[in-house]
Amino acid sequence: MPEAHETRSLLERIAKGDRSALALLFDHEAGRLVAIARRIVRRQDLAEEVVQDAFVAVWQRAAQFDAARGNAMAWLITIVRHRALNLLRDGGRMDYHDGETLAALGDRSLDALNAFDALAEGDALKTCLGQLDEFKRRAILLCYVTGLSHGEVAATLDAPLGTVKAWIRRGTLSLQECLS
């Protein structure tokens, strides 16, 4: 993984229209971005489509990246996540057969927990997530890491929708306070 300043300087070059910088960024990051998209859209072909669209968007919008306001990698990840979530919300292509649904939701649960476990000890995010009740933490991880909706989280955790919404709302506020 390249240093943060390297990603930032690549974005600055891309903003000036340097295509070789975009190619370098692709070489450095495409594999991880495909993996991030795949946690959300599940299918390899769709994950690649997300990353393809995301790099075109980076080319088009690199000038909007404001180095003073955010880190470059997070900006890149945000673009990929938004594309992936939009694809997911569009819905049509994401149908599971009934038999696959539970297994698919189970996979997602695992992805979400693995991401949490993989955070470095001492990472503020790990500490703050760790301070939440288990259900709040799992609900938040399922939304963020795997792009589940409120309803899907409720189905996964086998809890009423209203309760899940409240967990996520209270949990997210606590998390933001803890991190700030």
Add this chain to the structure above:
Amino acid sequence: MNREDKLDLAGQYVLGLLDEADAKRFETTCAQDPELAGMAAQFAGQMSRLDETAAPMGYRADLWTRIEQQLITAPRTEAAPVLPLQARRKTAPPGGWWPLAASVLVALGAGYLAGTTVTRTATPTMIAVLLNEADASPAVIIEVFADDSVRLVPLESFAAPQGQVLQVWTLPDPATGPVSLGTLPAARDIRLAGPSLPPPEAGQLYEITLEPFPGSPTGRPTGPILVKGFAKPPLN
């Protein structure tokens, strides 16, 4: 909105819980509310640590080639300071629109005069109106002639910054890729000889990009697209 409402909304946005319309609305609100934008950026930055735990995966070998093909026609949002062309329409300059109107009149006048001497002998086979990428307003008219030459008629005045040039391109077909028609320091009424090309087709792309002096180092557009449009035959 109080602080908690804002944190809540920023949280939902970052978690991906807003639908597309609400997410768009949120982004619009952020443009006017730095506190809200800051909350979202901060939380997104912190949560992205979870994404960074993803182990890289393989992908199809031609993924980069597919991206590159899309770049040829992808319009770009420009950084504000590049050219006066970009931001002008968004905020009225002091004194209102008069200076802009005057510059358009001058450009049209110059075009008209030059046109009477330059183009009387030929009618264009194709005409393309190139739109400003910043706000989609008409910025340049390109007339294409049977002898491969093209005439530029600017409708807005814009110029390349020091050390850069405007480069005019067309895309006869995607297989060949973009072909340069010539470079110039500033938009003005001018006839460019152009390389020998097949007769342009309706819908053929014409664009002007910003390139380092004395022209694109790669022979392909490398800089931001300033204006772009598609050819159409005039009615006779």
